[in-house]
Amino acid sequence: xxxxxxxxxxxxxxxxxxxxxxxxxxxxxxxxxxxxxxxxxxxxxxxxxxxxxxxxxxxxxxxxxxxxxxxxxxxxxxxxxxxxxxxxxxxxxxxxxxxxxxxxxxxxxxxxxxxxxxxxxxxxxxxxxxxxxxx
Amino acid sequence: xxxxxxxxxxxxxxxxxxxxxxxxxxxxxxxxxxxxxxxxxxxxxxxxxxxxxxxxxxxxxxxxxxxxxxxxxxxxxxxxxxxxxxxxxxxxxxxxxxxxxxxxxxxxxxxxxxxxxxxxxxxxxxxxxxxxxxx
Numbered sequence: 001x002x003x004x005x006x007x008x009x010x011x012x013x014x015x016x017x018x019x020x021x022x023x024x025x026x027x028x029x030x031x032x033x034x035x036x037x038x039x040x041x042x043x044x045x046x047x048x049x050x051x052x053x054x055x056x057x058x059x060x061x062x063x064x065x066x067x068x069x070x071x072x073x074x075x076x077x078x079x080x081x082x083x084x085x086x087x088x089x090x091x092x093x094x095x096x097x098x099x100x101x102x103x104x105x106x107x108x109x110x111x112x113x114x115x116x117x118x119x120x121x122x123x124x125x126x127x128x129x130x131x132x133x134x135x
Numbered sequence: 136x137x138x139x140x141x142x143x144x145x146x147x148x149x150x151x152x153x154x155x156x157x158x159x160x161x162x163x164x165x166x167x168x169x170x171x172x173x174x175x176x177x178x179x180x181x182x183x184x185x186x187x188x189x190x191x192x193x194x195x196x197x198x199x200x201x202x203x204x205x206x207x208x209x210x211x212x213x214x215x216x217x218x219x220x221x222x223x224x225x226x227x228x229x230x231x232x233x234x235x236x237x238x239x240x241x242x243x244x245x246x247x248x249x250x251x252x253x254x255x256x257x258x259x260x261x262x263x264x265x266x267x268x269x270x
Binding site for chain 2: 017031047079081083118133
């Protein structure tokens, strides 16, 4: 089925909301992600492969400012993709080394697979092998 | 600066929460995105380029089930990337044709630019030219 819209690359930034930005920063740094943006009390931004994972303090992000306000309460969800089964195995070991518990593992009909963990704020983070959705 | 983690492609799925799944489905279909998953009362999933935009009913997604529960309240945020300035111009026209108001436009120091609009649930959706972050 064709898409009937102008060119679209993909999801470039996903936002999660956290109760403690310092804790979020330590968590993602410990997992080895590169900090690429920070505004004290408002956000920390991390590079996630070719994209960005944005961690916001919801109250601060809801303040009117330069960009349209947003901010949610409750556990969000994001999925990061890894190239293949071997990479996901390496992530399993990487999470264990960092003391991050795997909450759930899931196989998909395509043969793909996912590993789920929580960030310290309770957001559900998924690592999924690329191609699990058939594209 | 090197990343010290196993291979990571990027953000593959971003989740937004909506109060009315049928309205969300109509909205993203009208913008020409391809519906690739649907569970009545729980979610509609759309293909967004090489990735997925997930729209959930938060109450349903918070129910314990096969995958770890999640669900947030309040306006979330996601950024979709387009290849270049010309694509963004085409998206501006595409939004106008669909009756979707542009809330904000933003230029970036890199020379990149963004256009922001709201989905019917109030989530802040950004279209950003790839490369705006320098990678």
